[in-house]
Amino acid sequence: MALMGQMMGAPLLISSIIKHAARYYGTTEIVSRRTEGDLHRYTYRDCELRARKLAQTLEALGVKQGERVGTLAWNGYRHLELYYGISGMGAVCHMINPRLFAEQIAYIINHAEDEYVCFDATFLPLVEGVAAHCPKVKGWIMLADRAHMPTDPKVPLLCYEDLLDARDGHYTWPELDENQASSLCYTSGTTGNPKGALYSHRSTVLHAYAAALPDALGCSARDVILPVVPMFHVNAWGLPYAVPLVGAKLVLPGPKLDGASLFDLFEREGVTFSAGVPTVWLGLLQHMQANDLKFSTFRRTVIGGSAVPPAMIRALEALGVEVIHAWGMTEMSPLGTVCKLLARHADLPEEAQHRILETQGRVIFGVDMKIVDGDGRELPWDGKAFGDLLVRGPWIIDRYFRAETPAHDDGWFPTGDVATIDPDGYMQITDRSKDVIKSGGEWISSIDIENVAAAHPAVHMAACISVRHPKWDERPLLVVVKRAGMEVSRDTLLSFFDGKVAKWWIPDDVAFVTEIPLTATGKMQKLKLREQFADYKLPTA
Known part of the structure; x- marks a missing residue:
């Protein structure tokens, strides 16, 4: 008979992250650019209290554990409260990408069977357009105070701040099964209908731990972190969980993602670390070059979503910013690989180092990968053989939401990417299988x-x-x-x-x-x- 360890059985829960941040980093700031146009400031302690009020609100509205609550929102403090309040009370936080077509958004809301949908004021016209096509949604909650509610909306609306003001926050986070569903993200659906990836509390907490590691995203309480990657895009790559986990100051840019607005926020708040897709950095670089600007505190950025052009890496390095190339996908929560040099690469010539940094990097602990040929035979890690990239791990989906069959083959999920892997484990995407x-x-x-x-x-x-x-x-x-x-x-x-x-x-x-x-x-x-x-x-x- 196996000898079992004698350790406490505390479940890995999303609520434990915000509880930890409130208790041990309670005065650390969360700064948000609001849709109202101003900057909002409060602390992790404030955030956790309001997340508890939100949990009370949802229970009073009749939302039960396992039911879905949708969000259509920018990166802001209210969206952060939704992340923790919805999942923390046992419901499922369903982040909806507002950049999808209206028909796709209606499809996603209906497929997820969202009980309520919470949305930023920016998206009122979108909500008014899709509400009639989502008959099962019981209510639309606008993320605003009473003064900013529309006077004559086409859809009956609930006011978020009114709902929270009616609660006292005397709420104890329930002890859930860590394998319960916590959040739901849909693929962007470039071909066919979007498909849902249903994450668990366990997978999300493990992913946050791994993301914060020094050779992953390297988050620290000494950082000021601004995720440009939207919270409606694969949990903003896990940063809304990893940042409170380490207790770093969090800066949320809201709807203004142009180069001038981002640069202003970076400088005003002393941002040290950020994350986003290449098109965002293109806009920021153009603004800085046109105005002969320099960063005073910004030192590291993670870039993913698509391959980073080497010219962009060099342009950011010239401004004193280390570029960390990363790769993942919605089905992977999303982080899979992060590119950083090994200790023995320190003495390599600069060009040789750059060739390594231009790859998608090495897996973080929790992810395993391999490349195979058309017959499923594993290919060598020689940096030359091209093959279909397969992955597996505890934060990679087993199947899509509501699908009856697994999304993997013999325990390995097919990413749809074609890649090489070198002898040191550095993976390089050479194409999507459909684009090669x-x-x-x-x-x-x-x-x-x-x-x-x-x-x-x-x-x-x-x-x-x-x-x-x-x-x-x-x-x-x-x-x-x-x-x-x-x-x-x-x-x-x-x-x-x-x-x-x-x-x-x-x-x-x-x-x-x-x-x-x-x-x-x-x-x-x-x-x-x-x-x-x-x-x-x-x-x-």
Whole structure:
């Protein structure tokens, strides 16, 4: 018979994170830019009290454990209260991405069977548009005080601050089963209907622990952390849990994510660490370069969501900011890999270090990965073999919400990415499996092509897609948005690739456009580009 350990059986619960922050970092600030336009300040102790009032409110409204409560909100203190109040009382916090199409939002609310939906004032027109298509929602709660409620809404509304003011906060967080559902995120649904990833208290707390580790996101009580990545996008990569867990000052940017607004908040609040997708940093860098600005406290940022162009890494480094490349997905809560150098890399030449830092990095503890060929055979970690990337771990989904069959095959979840892994475990995404270009039976990495193009000073944004070719089956087409006020010709741009990639990888043509369509999470929408250029005739065809 196995000898069992004699340790306390305290469950891993989301409420324990905010209780810890309130008890041990009670006076640490949470600063939010509100939809009302002003800056709001309070503490972890205030946040936990209001989260308890919210839990009381939800119980009074009849919300039961396991039922879903939707949120349509920016990164702000009220959204943070929803994260903890909803999950803490045993319900499921369902973060809805407001950048999706209205039809998708209605589908998600109905599929999740949300009892109530809480929303920021910004999204009132959206709510008024979808409410009629969501008949099972019992109430729409506007995240505002009485003074900011609309006078003649098209939908009956409840006032968030009125609801909280009616409660005393004398509430004890229930001791739940740590495997109970805590929160629900849907994929962005670029093809077909969005699918739900239903997280548990255990998976979320473990993910927060791992995210805070020094060689992961490296969160500390000495940091001032501003998540630019939205709280409606995979839990803002776990930062709303990891930051209170370590007791760091939290700065929430609200709806203003332009370069000028972010720079002002970074400087005003002394931000040291942030996280966001490449398109956000592009806007911030442009604002700083145009105004000859420098950071005074900002030192580290995690960039994920899509591959970071090497030119962006160098631009941020020139401003004194360490870029930490990360990779993950909604189905992974989301963190999978983080890129940092090992101790023995310290003596490598700068270019060799950069080649490592441009990869997606190594797994954090809790995630296991491998690459396989088309027949499912595991491929070597030699940095050369391309294969389909599979993952497994305690914060990776077993199946999608309401799906009867597992989302994995023999315990391994297929990410849909094509990758290489080197002998040190550094993984590099070479493409999405649906985006990889197969020319004459050989693979071309669209991401590598885009990274080279993005380094050209006249290129604002670049996407590489496959176009049909009579001889090679597929060839790469480079789609480019020029930087404002700058010019570059097709031939000049194609010659820029000489010596940077294999000759047969160089795109056959360049198409200049005014904009590249983006998904709801800021990624380039290559499916739409492929549809747009479906009949494009290459000069080599």
